[in-house]
Amino acid sequence: MNLFGERLFQALEQAAPEPGMLLVADPLGLEGSFFHRSILLLLEHSETHSMAVILNQRSDVAVFNVLPAWAPLASKPPAVFIGGAHEQRAVSALGILAKDKVREEHPDMLRVANRIVRIAMSEDPGEVAELLEGVRIFQGLQFWGPGELEEEIASGDWYVTPALPSDILTPGNQDLWVNVLRRQPMPLPLFATYPSEIDDN
Template sequence: MDLFGDRLYQALEQSEPEPGMLLVSDPIDGMGGVFPRSILLLLEHSDTHSMAVVLNQRSDVAVFNVLPAWAEIAAKPPAVFIGGMHEQRAVSALGVLAKGVPMDDHPDMLRVANRIVRIAMSEDPGSVAHMLEGVRIFQGLHFWGPGELEEEIAAGEWYVTPALPSDVLTPGNEDLWVNVLRRQPMPLPLFATYPEDIGDN
């Protein structure tokens, strides 16, 4: 991790962490090796804690098998995603508002950034389907205590950058980690070619 994190992430100017920002892990040891090449979306960030969800770790569980009412509006691939190592029983939904659709202070939606929204699991999916491009279902979350996320960023473990709505609904045949790196300032796009297994190099 030293070659990538300490010499690259620490050397680059990046955005401050806040809700709606992405955390891009280094390619070797993302989240302690549990979720390498991971992309996290910050949902909450304050002096007391930070909370995020991993966007690119798909499970083998189909949404239809556990939450059939949500399956119809689940984005492809319609699987439950592993949102983090904490709160493993917690299930959450992220959606992307359709272009031009106002949220109108919907009581069961909370805007994260631009068109990205958190949707209460108590919500009837049918009542919001017309407002959304799609929904992603997550099980688990990732938490940091006071100052912990800032320490990890300072150590070069994360690159902080704004999220796009399309990041939440990335199709299964695309590599979100690669996509996010490719749209960053140089030299980060060069590292998008870093192999998943260094032995392949």
């Protein structure tokens, strides 16, 4: 997985971390960790901290069982997703605005990037349903302290790239980690076929 004697992501030019960017886990550097083959969406990034949610770690808990009012808005699979290792009691929601809607009509929606919005859990789901293409519910968040995320990126743990609205609501029959790698510049699409378990190769 090394390229020119370095870890793959260290050898490639990539975007700067900022809200709305994806963090793509290195296939080898984070193998066996909590973040193996993870895709994270950066929600906040500053000199003091960074915050993200993991987009592709689904739990076995149905949204209907914990937040029944939000279940009709939840995109398939309608499960609660594991957003990160921190703030395990924190529940948050991401939504995708319908193409003909504008966020300014609802101040309780915070724009992350393009049509991706954070939705206040105090919102009435019935009042925002017609504005959204879908919603994903997360439990937990991921935090970094000052400079920690930059250090991990510099060491090759993450590849930084823009998010697409479709990334937030990826169906359960698709592998988001593979999808994101396939749309990157070469040679990253070649590594999309890297097995999730090395023993399977």
